[in-house]
Amino acid sequence: MKQLGLFVCAMLLGCCAPGILASTMAGESLTAGKHPASDLKRPKICLVLSGGGARGAAHVGVLKVLEEYRVPVDCIAGTSMGSLVGAAFATGTSIEEMQRLLGGISTELLFKEKPPRQELSMRRKQDDYSILFTPEVGLGDGEVKVSKGLVSGVQLETVLRKLSKVKGFHDFDELPIPFRAVATDLVTGKAVVFSEGELANVMRASMSVPGAVAPAEFDGMILVDGMLTSNLPIQTARDEMGADIIIAVNVGTPLLKREDLNGILGVTNQMLSILTEQNVQASLATLQPGDILISPELGNFSTGDFDHLPQIAPLGEVAAREVAAQLKHLSLPPAEYAALRQRQSTQVVADLRPVDEVRFEPLARVNPETLQGLMETKAGQPIDQETLDQDMRRLYGTDDIEHVNYRFLEEPGKRVLAVNAVEKNWGPDYLRLGLGLSSDFSGDAFFNLLGSYRQTWLNSLGAEWRNDVQLGHTSGLYSEFYQPLSAQGTFFVAPHAEIERRTADLYQDDDRIASYEITSTRAGVDVGSNFKRYGELRLGMLGGTLKPQLDTGPQSLSPGEGSIAQGAFTSRLILDQLDSVHFPRSGWRAGGHLFNSNSSLGADDEYTKWDVEGNAVYSFGNHTFNFALKAGGKLGNDPLPRYDQFQWGGFLQQSGYSTGQLAGEELQYGRMMYYHRILPGSMFEGAYSGFSLEAGRIGNPLVPGNTEDWLKSASVFIASDSPLGPVYLGYGRAQDGNSSFYFYLGRPF
Numbered sequence: 001m002k003q004l005g006l007f008v009c010a011m012l013l014g015c016c017a018p019g020i021l022a023s024t025m026a027g028e029s030l031t032a033g034k035h036p037a038s039d040l041k042r043p044k045i046c047l048v049l050s051g052g053g054a055r056g057a058a059h060v061g062v063l064k065v066l067e068e069y070r071v072p073v074d075c076i077a078g079t080s081m082g083s084l085v086g087a088a089f090a091t092g093t094s095i096e097e098m099q100r101l102l103g104g105i106s107t108e109l110l111f112k113e114k115p116p117r118q119e120l121s122m123r124r125k126q127d128d129y130s131i132l133f134t135p136e137v138g139l140g141d142g143e144v145k146v147s148k149g150l151v152s153g154v155q156l157e158t159v160l161r162k163l164s165k166v167k168g169f170h171d172f173d174e175l176p177i178p179f180r181a182v183a184t185d186l187v188t189g190k191a192v193v194f195s196e197g198e199l200a201n202v203m204r205a206s207m208s209v210p211g212a213v214a215p216a217e218f219d220g221m222i223l224v225d226g227m228l229t230s231n232l233p234i235q236t237a238r239d240e241m242g243a244d245i246i247i248a249v250n251v252g253t254p255l256l257k258r259e260d261l262n263g264i265l266g267v268t269n270q271m272l273s274i275l276t277e278q279n280v281q282a283s284l285a286t287l288q289p290g291d292i293l294i295s296p297e298l299g300n301f302s303t304g305d306f307d308h309l310p311q312i313a314p315l316g317e318v319a320a321r322e323v324a325a326q327l328k329h330l331s332l333p334p335a336e337y338a339a340l341r342q343r344q345s346t347q348v349v350a351d352l353r354p355v356d357e358v359r360f361e362p363l364a365r366v367n368p369e370t371l372q373g374l375m376e377t378k379a380g381q382p383i384d385q386e387t388l389d390q391d392m393r394r395l396y397g398t399d400d401i402e403h404v405n406y407r408f409l410e411e412p413g414k415r416v417l418a419v420n421a422v423e424k425n426w427g428p429d430y431l432r433l434g435l436g437l438s439s440d441f442s443g444d445a446f447f448n449l450l451g452s453y454r455q456t457w458l459n460s461l462g463a464e465w466r467n468d469v470q471l472g473h474t475s476g477l478y479s480e481f482y483q484p485l486s487a488q489g490t491f492f493v494a495p496h497a498e499i500e501r502r503t504a505d506l507y508q509d510d511d512r513i514a515s516y517e518i519t520s521t522r523a524g525v526d527v528g529s530n531f532k533r534y535g536e537l538r539l540g541m542l543g544g545t546l547k548p549q550l551d552t553g554p555q556s557l558s559p560g561e562g563s564i565a566q567g568a569f570t571s572r573l574i575l576d577q578l579d580s581v582h583f584p585r586s587g588w589r590a591g592g593h594l595f596n597s598n599s600s601l602g603a604d605d606e607y608t609k610w611d612v613e614g615n616a617v618y619s620f621g622n623h624t625f626n627f628a629l630k631a632g633g634k635l636g637n638d639p640l641p642r643y644d645q646f647q648w649g650g651f652l653q654q655s656g657y658s659t660g661q662l663a664g665e666e667l668q669y670g671r672m673m674y675y676h677r678i679l680p681g682s683m684f685e686g687a688y689s690g691f692s693l694e695a696g697r698i699g700n701p702l703v704p705g706n707t708e709d710w711l712k713s714a715s716v717f718i719a720s721d722s723p724l725g726p727v728y729l730g731y732g733r734a735q736d737g738n739s740s741f742y743f744y745l746g747r748p749f
Contacts, residue, residue: 043290045330046075046243048234049082050280051227052251053209053303054312056081057102058296061316062249064095070337071247071330073344075178077237079226082249083181083206084163087199090179091166092345101163102309106680118577118587119390120397122536123464123482126574128581131436131450131746133725138426139453145426147214147402160200165347169408171196176344178241181206182226182233186215191229193236201405209272209303216403217422227252227276232283234291245330246291249316252280253303292326294319307680352383356414360421365428365457366400369487371421374398374532383417394533395421400428400456428456435724436472436746440650440658448472448746461487476500489530494538497523504548504647506557507661508703510738514553518643520546522566535575543567543602548643564643567601570594578617582726582747583675583685583719585624589615594635595644608635609644611667622677624690633666633699640665645702651742654696655715655732658740664706666699675719685721692717711735717742 047066049059059082066073078086088098117125138145172179172195181194183205194202197218205216205223216223230236232250237243253273287293296319301312320327332340358379360368375391377383388406395404402424409416434450449472455465461484468478480496499521506514524542531537544566550558571594578587592612597603611632618625634640646667649657654669675690694713701708717730725746733739742748 042072042332043244044074044242045072045245045247046077046237046241047073047086048232048237048246048248049076049078049086050232050248050250050252051078051080051082051206051225051276052231052253053081054305054309055251055253055296055298055301055303056085057309057312058251058298058316058319059085059249060095060098060102060313061296061318062294062320063089063098063316065317065320065324066247066327067095067341069324069327069330070332070334071327072332072337072340073177073247075180075237075241075243077180077182077233077241078206079182079231079233080207080209081251083203083226084160087179087181087203088163088165090172090175090177091164091199092176092347093163093165094345099310099313102313105159105306105309107304107306116393117579117581119393119533121399121533122530122574122576124397124399125533125576129747130452131434131448131725132432132452133435133723133746134433136426136430136432136454138424139429139431147424147426160203164199164203166199169196169198169351169406176346180233180236180241182230182236183208183216183223184226184228184230186222186224189229191226191233191236192218192221192223193233193240195240198405198407214403216405217420218405227272228279230279230283231276232280234283234286238286244290246287247294247327248284248287248291249294249296250280250284251296251298251316252276292323294323351408352385353415354380354382355408355417356380357416358419359416360419363421364423366398366421366423367457367460367462367487370462370489371395371398371419373488375419377417379417395419397533400424430454430456434746437744438651438659438746438748439743441741441743442658444658446473446659448474459483461485462489474500474502476502491527491529493525493527494540495523495525503551505658505660506553506663506703507658507706509706510661512658513703514557515551516548516559517551518546518548520544520566524570526570531575534577535573538570538572540570541568541601542570546643559642564641565602565604567598567603569596569598569601578615580685582721583624583688584615584617584626585619586617588617589613597644605638605641607638607640607644609633609640610635611646624675624677626671626673626675628669628671628673630669631667642702646698648696648698651717651728651730651732651740651744651748652692652694652715653748654694654711654734655692655713655730655742656734656738656740657711657713657732662696662698662701662706662711663703664698664701664708667696668699669696670694678718679720685726687718687720689716689718691715707736715742 076086076090135147166175181202183192185192201216205218206226207213208215208224231252232248234246234248237246296315298312298315301308305312356379358372358375358377360371374394377388377391392404392406395401400423402422404419404421406417406419409418432452436448439445448470450468450470452466452468458465464482466480470476476499478498480494482494483492485491485493501517501519504516504518505512522542522544524540526538526540528536528538545563546566547563548559574591576589578584578589595609597605597607599606613630615628632646645663645665647660647663648654648667649661650659652671654662671692671694673690673692675688677686678689679687692715695710697708697710699708712735713732715730715732717728719726719728728742728744728748730742732742
C-alpha cells in the first residue's frame, strides 16, 4: 500500500520527490526485502518529438541513448520531422537502420520535385528536350494562378515510404508502438491528430511547411505542417494516448537575430518561428514534475540543413546524456527491456487482401477512366505495396494532378481502394516560358525565347491544344491539337501547323561562304499510338511551302526567289527511359524518323530521308558514362535537296567545329561522354565536370571539296543545372586543328 500510495501521489498530485518515483519505476525496491517495482504495473511512458526540419535528426541521437539506458517507449507523438522519426521507430526501424537512412537523405532526395522521369507520360517527357524552364502558371478567368507550394510533396512522400517498415493503411494503435502525428487544418487553424492512415501520407501532411511544400488534402481538409498549432504535442500524448510520463524532445528553431532579418524570406521565416515558439512554450508549461525535457544544442544548423543529417544526429545523443540521471531512473531490467523491444520489433503484416473496387474521389476535369487505365493495381487482385506506390507516382506523372493519396474503405460486402487524386488548382490552362543562349566566343551567338500555352482536358477523352511562340535565332509559331481516341489514350490523332523562320550557314572547309534565311509554312495531321510511358509512334502527312533566301554571300549561291512546295508522308518513333535529359545517370533512349517527300502530295522534289539515334547511360557512384549514336541518309536513288540535308557540328555534336559547319547527304556519328558530379544538387541536379570523345562523318558533302573523312573530336566541360536550365562552359578541339570555346544555357544537344 505504501508503494501504491507513493505512485498515486507522484502521478496525480505531482507532490512527491522525483527521486522516489524514479526509483520505483526503475524496478528498485524502496526498502530492502520489498518486491521490486517492476512487479507492479509500471507507468506508461510516451516520447514526444517536436518539429524542426533537418534539426529533427537529433531525435535519432536521443533514441540511441534511450535504448542504451533501457528506457521503455510505450507510445510516440510527433510533429513534422518528429513524426518522420517517430513513425520509423514506431514501426520497428532500428537505430542502426535510421542512422543509415539519415546518411542517404539529402535536400535533393526530399525536394527534387518530379517523380522518377521513367514514370512520366511521353508528352511530358518530350517537354524536357525544349528550352522551357519555368514552372507552369495557370491562366483562366482573367487570373494568373500558381501552385500552393514550391514543391508538391510527391517526391517527399516517396522517400517517406522507404522510412517506414509498415506499408499501407493502418490503425496507428496497432503499430508495434502506438503512434500519433499532428498536422494543421489550414481552414480552421486547428491541430489535426492522425490516429490512422497511410503513414507516408500522414508524415507528409505533418511536414508540409507552408509556402515550401504544397498542402495535403484529407477528407476535405487542407493540411499543412503541425508546427503552426502543436509543434511539441505533449497534450496529444497525455490526453489521447494516456501517457503517465512524458519524455519531450524539443529541437525547434530559435528566433533569428535582428541582423539576420534580411528580405522577405527572413521575415516570413521569423513569423513562422514566432507562431511555432508560442505553441511550444504553451506545451512546455504543461510538463509535470515526473516528465523529462531534452533540448539539444544544435548551433547554426537550420531547418533546411538536410545535407547534414549525420552531423546533427549525435547532438541529440549529447543532450540526452545530460539528463542521464533522470532517464536511468526509468530503466527496465535487461531481460524485461529485451522482451519489450522484441515485441515492439514484430513486423506488422499489411492487409494485402484484394479489393473489390478501385474508386476515384470525384474529379472536376480529369476522366477517372484515364487514371484507372494507368494503374497496374486492379480489383480482384492482391495488393502489392510496391506496385501501388508506383501507381501513385504514375498518376502524378500525368501532370494533371497536384497530389495523390489513397485509403482502404470497408463497406458492406466489399473492400474499396479509394484514390484521392487532387487536380491542379491552377489548371487546366498553363503557361511556361523558355530561354536558350549559346556562343562560341568567335562571333556566333544565338538566343531563343519561348512561350508555351497549353490547354488541357478540352473534352472527356483528354484533348489538349498547345500553342508555342518562339523568337530568336529560330522564330516561329507552332500549334498542335492532340486528341486521344479513348479514355486510355492508346491511340490518338494530332493535327498541327507551323510557321517558322530560321537561319542556316554554308561553309567551305572552315570559311563561312553564305548565310540563308529559310521561311517555311506547313500543316499536317498525325495518327499515333502510345506505348504507355515507354514511347510513341506517329504516322502522318503534311504539306506547305518553303522559301530559302540568300542573306549574305555571293549571288551565285542564291537559291532564287521562288518558293518550294512541300508534301510528305512522315513517320516517327520515340522510346525514352532516361532518368534525366540534362544530366542522365541511367536509362536509355532511341528514336527514328522517316520523311518521304512525295509529288502525290504536291511536293516539288521527291526524296526519302531517314535518321536514327540511340543513347545509353551507366553510372558508378558519381561517375557516369553516356554513349550516343546517330546516323542518317537517303533511301533510294533520289538525292536529298540542298535545303534538307544534314547540318552538323558544334558542342558535343562534333566539338571543335562551328554550329552547323558540316553539311551533307549522309551522317554517321558516335560519342562517348564521361562526367563526374562535383557538387550535389538540392532542387536541381547539381554540378558536373567531364569530357567527350567523338567521331563522325559527313558523306556526299553539300559543298564539293569538303572532307568526307572520319572526323575525330574531343571536348572538356563544366556544367550545372540552374533555375534557367542547364549551363555549360566547354572547349572542343578536332584532330584537324578546328577548335572552339562554347557557352550554352539550355540543352546543347
